[in-house]
Amino acid sequence: MVTQNQTNSDLKQLFYSKPQVFVDYLMSSGRLAVILLDAEGTILDCNTFFLENAGLSEKPVGQSINAFLEESLIAAKECAEGNCRPVKLTFDLSHSIEHTLSGHLLEIDGRYVIFAHTMRLTDNELVATLSRLTDELTDLTRELNKKNRELAAANETITRLMMTDPLTGLANRRRLSEMLDRELSQARRSNRPLAALMADIDHFKSINDTYGHGTGDKALQQVAQILRDSCRKEDIVARYGGEEFLVILPDSGTKAAAECAERMR
Numbered sequence: 001m002v003t004q005n006q007t008n009s010d011l012k013q014l015f016y017s018k019p020q021v022f023v024d025y026l027m028s029s030g031r032l033a034v035i036l037l038d039a040e041g042t043i044l045d046c047n048t049f050f051l052e053n054a055g056l057s058e059k060p061v062g063q064s065i066n067a068f069l070e071e072s073l074i075a076a077k078e079c080a081e082g083n084c085r086p087v088k089l090t091f092d093l094s095h096s097i098e099h100t101l102s103g104h105l106l107e108i109d110g111r112y113v114i115f116a117h118t119m120r121l122t123d124n125e126l127v128a129t130l131s132r133l134t135d136e137l138t139d140l141t142r143e144l145n146k147k148n149r150e151l152a153a154a155n156e157t158i159t160r161l162m163m164t165d166p167l168t169g170l171a172n173r174r175r176l177s178e179m180l181d182r183e184l185s186q187a188r189r190s191n192r193p194l195a196a197l198m199a200d201i202d203h204f205k206s207i208n209d210t211y212g213h214g215t216g217d218k219a220l221q222q223v224a225q226i227l228r229d230s231c232r233k234e235d236i237v238a239r240y241g242g243e244e245f246l247v248i249l250p251d252s253g254t255k256a257a258a259e260c261a262e263r264m265r
Contacts, residue, residue, distance in 0.1 A: 168224035176238035195257035
């Protein structure tokens with residue numbers, strides 16, 4: 001029969017006789033986190049299990065242990081050498097996932113070693129974590145929807161600018177081509193009339209030469225406004241190029257087009 005004292009004695013002897021075996025196990029494959037800190041809480045070394053639980057690919061040597069904790073850990077300077085103090089470390093990983101390690105803090109020659117194992121969350125902690133993750137997901141979804149709306153508005157603005165003459169605000173020639181094709185197609189399918197008017201500004205070159213291009217630009221803007229005011233909401237007014245304008249009149253015959261032209265005059 002083996003007594004408790006004999007078992008303890010045999011285990012101690014094994015530790016003392018084969019320390020490298022136990023060190024290699026703790027540092028590489030052991031399921032116990034081992035972290036070496038200085039008196040200020042700066043990480044001096046750690047094992048593989050700590051890296052896995054902290055979500056790190058490299059040892060964070062030189063960083064404070066507090067950088068990984070939800071709540072700061074104050075090094076237990078009052079801890080006497082050889083005595084252990086219980087610690088519970090809650091790691092805040094990427095500000096979204098918490099991972100808790102529970103173990104002991106041991107002071108050795110002015111430095112501190114933490115031995116800790118993975119600790120399962122209690123039901124309350126699990127609910128609180130899930131609740132926080134849900135809130136964060138909701139915030140992210142809300143922010144994503146906002147960004148999508150902003151992107152859609154920006155795309156709409158870009159499209160409008162691409163299709164609009166910047167000086168007069170009328171449809172440009174590119175937009176006119178698309179709208180004319182559409183109206184012609186609809187008129188053919190429904191056998192409805194479609195009219196078009198071409199207008200320009202008489203002696204426009206003389207206006208530019210005599211009064212300058214600024215005055216010429218104002219003349220173009222005024223004529224564009226007159227054309228808009230003379231047309232219906234469904235009519236299409238576009239700047240064709242230079243001082244030329246084209247007006248498309250859906251559901252309008254010759255008589256309606258002539259009346260519109262007279263209003264413009």
